[in-house]
Amino acid sequence: MKLLPFAALGLAAAISAPVALADDPVVIKFSHVVAENTPKGQMANRFKELVAEKTGGAVVVEVYPNSQLFGDDKVLEAMLLGDVQMAAPALSKFSRYTDVLALYDLPFLFQDLDAVDRFQQSEQGQAMLDSISRKGLIGLGYLHNGMKQLSSSKPLRTPEDAAGLKFRIMSSEVLEAQFKAVDAAPLKKPFSEVFTLLQTRAIDGQENTWSNIYSKKFFEVQPYITESNHGLLDYMVVTSKEFWMGLPDEQRAQVNAALREALDFGNQIARDKAIEDKGLIAESGRSEILELTPEQRAQWVEAMKPVWKKFEKEIGADLIDAAYAANTTDNQVASATDGQ
Structure with missing residues (x-):
């Protein structure tokens, strides 16, 4: 009989526990691999x-920036386990979950970020956000970093200059084919190892944005x-999907609205920083920036031309055509078509 108060206390605690938990905030752990001063970090x-x-x-x-929790190669698995939201x-990085997103790795597909925006905001571009839903993941939106440049231990002006050099790439069959071309x-x-690999000359170069x-x-x-x-x-x-659909409707709408604003903010930073950071690199004098002539650029385009055809079946020819059609003017499209 003396145990009855403890049993009653346990029952009371069990009844009150959900109320206490309901008052606790929902925590979203946001993991990324770059510095806080990048477009993604600021977003x-x-x-x-x-x-x-x-x-x-x-x-x-x-x-959690700078791969403090997970690198991009592990974060999606961690997300499905509930370790990060x-x-x-x-x-x-989505190649294990869908083929269609490999479209964005195709070399010389987009002329500029304006073309990227037009495609991503189109019906086809938005539909690609759902391409990972069967794997338990939900794409909420796109964020720019920018157009990629080539850095190297030697000048790269023509495709022949890259022959035999070792370049770090992300895990992507398209990017692998691009450099093999x-x-x-x-x-x-x-990504977290790239600086050391470059510094020690374990690799010769890499591709990345100015930021x-x-x-x-x-x-x-x-x-x-x-x-x-x-x-x-x-x-x-x-x-x-489990986390997102587990949020109350009102909170999900609020978080989604916050994300829309944050993405607009981050995408504008990406545009601004491309200009700013290129200028800072030039001012530093540490690295020489090489501008390609139209003829040199055409050589790179021609050399990487077979990559589109190689992945056409997996990605979808119609999708590639739609993305390419997002390039701005008839003149630009014609010029790019000449190269492709």
């Missing part, structure tokens, strides 16, 4: 602020950067 921090404002503190975003991996050796390595080249100081250990604008580095903000 994530802005998202954190906006979620706090819109939910009144009912939802709290914790941002949001991330923004490069589109290349110019007789280079692609090596899949984590990543500057923020990660790759320009300090790469004497040459070719302004090729040959590819796109974009991200998809992603969450698990």
